[in-house]
Amino acid sequence: MSSPSLSPPRDLRSESTELGDVHIGAAPERGRRRGSLARRAAAVLPGLILPVTILVVWQIASETGRISPILFPSPTTILDAFADLAGAGTLWEHTSTTVMRVVAGLLIGGGLALLFGALVGMLRTAEQVVNPTAQMVRMVPHLAMTSLFVLWFGIGETSKVLLIAKGVFFPIYVATFLGFRDTDAKLIQVARVLEFSRFDIFRKVLIPGSLGHLFYGLRLSVGIAWGAVVVAEMISSSSGLGYLMIDARSFNDTPVVFVGILTFAILGIASDLALRAIERRTLRWSDRRAT
Structure with a gap:
């Protein structure tokens, strides 16, 4: 009586490697997107320093009565x-x-x-x-x-x-x-x-x-x-x-x-x-x- 044929065992290591490749491939993509957003933020932030500073000083000067609220409302x-x-x-x-x-x-x-x-x-x-x-x-x-x-x-x-x-x-x-x-x-x-x-x-x-x-x-x-x-x-x-x-x-x-x-x-x-x-x-x- 012949023994029943058994299917070859699943190559778990290979499957794990394939799944790992997917994650490894997705990670650099997310990294590139984050790097792009960081570069855009770095390009925009210096231009915001002066206007934000002016607004803060303006607001403080208005609240402390340093400037006229009629001419320069806060x-x-x-x-x-x-x-x-x-x-x-x-x-x-x-x-x-x-x-x-x-x-x-x-x-x-x-x-x-x-x-x-x-x-x-x-x-x-x-x-x-x-x-x-x-x-x-x-x-x-x-x-x-x-x-x-x-x-x-x-x-x-x-x-x-x-x-x-x-x-x-x-x-x-x-x-x-x-x-x-x-x-x-x-x-x-x-x-x-x-x-x-x-x-x-x-x-x-x-x-x-x-x-x-x-x-x-x-x-x-x-x-x-x-x-x-x-x-x-x-x-x-x-x-x-x-x-x-x-x-x-x-x-x-x-x-x-x-x-x-x-x-x-x-x-x-x-x-x-x-x-x-x-x-x-x-x-x-x-x-x-x-x-």
Whole structure:
């Protein structure tokens, strides 16, 4: 009678090794993530030292009466005013109005700047005709044009949006013009040898080659747009963050003025961070990326 066949014993040591490999492989991955977070924290923390110190000193000076609470309300008082305005919906209403004006001004001014910048960058004749006038208008102070815009277009939305558009036009125009001119001439020559059409050269060579300049000009324009909308809303408006600040100033409500400043700071930082993230993603292949 033959003995029944027995299955070979399980190689527990081998199985243990395989499981161990999984854990060993996962540990470095977690280590890399922690290292990445640590590096990001190390990069951010030095930039927080100065503002945090200013806020602490400001708060202490306010509580001890070293500074006037009317001129410089404490940070906690400003945060309370921020919370009250946000809870009542007033802050969001004025903020949305301001954001819509900035977006409209960027679309109009940025679109025209791209058009004229591309023409001047591609055509010498356009540069000779357009660029001298554009540079002359660029030197006119922005505030000097405010009264004219109100006279020409009234006190409605048109004058506000066009004032923003005028402010954002020139950084994008100059960046587009320089971006096209700084594109590697060898790439253009290769494209001509390959019998690319002018549109293909524009789309496949000039646009990618000038993206670094374009993003830089756009980031400058966004900063100018936030400043321009403040001026527009303070001069003639019944809504928006600029109006909220000028109205609060007339009633000596300084915390609300600081709430407007804080909101503009948040909007400006958020928009710049968003543009930098888009730039990094778009220009992965290039060394001209946001820093």
